[in-house]
Amino acid sequence: MDGNGDGEIIKKEFITAENINSLFNKYNVPKEFDLLSIDIDSTDYWIWKAIEGYIPRVVIIEYNASFPPTESKVVKYDPNLLWDNSNYFGASLLAYEKLGKEKGYTLIACDKTGTNAFFIRSELIKNHFVVKPIGEVYRPPMYGEIINGAHIGHPPSSKSMMSV
Secondary structure, eight states: OOOOSSSOOOOOOOOOTTTHHHHHHHTTOOSSOSEEEEOOSSSHHHHHHHOOSOOOSEEEEEOOTTSOTTOOEEOOOOTTOOOOSSSOSSBOHHHHHHHHHHHTEEEEEEOTTSOEEEEEEHHHHTTSOOOOOHHHHOOOOOSBEEETTEEEESOOOSSOOEEO
């Protein structure tokens, strides 16, 4: 039996935009739950976009800090895409902010390394959070190659991200 010793069963699945909803159904994920974390180093944007009928209160998603908060970029969807150690992965923070708004979420923060963005269901924010503009929330990459004393994130890819 797979598990972590306290009765939890760990499942291993290959997640795509086409199967995410059926996997949630297969594993009896409640329609409303507390936290969804998406970090698969490739099609994260498309996975979140595909989720329908499930409304987590908080979404944490890896963003591509190689792009400034003024650019709305995302990888072309390919269910078999694997990260190639370049900056061709996921989506820019602005692309996620737009998607979040479409899905009823507000961007509230990014971690200090420029890795994860935090969204809360807009209806839950009320007076609990000061919502800042994306330019104040964005954090540049604090990982990867250093050029002229600053991190640039992962090495540039020859592949082009698409605008959304």
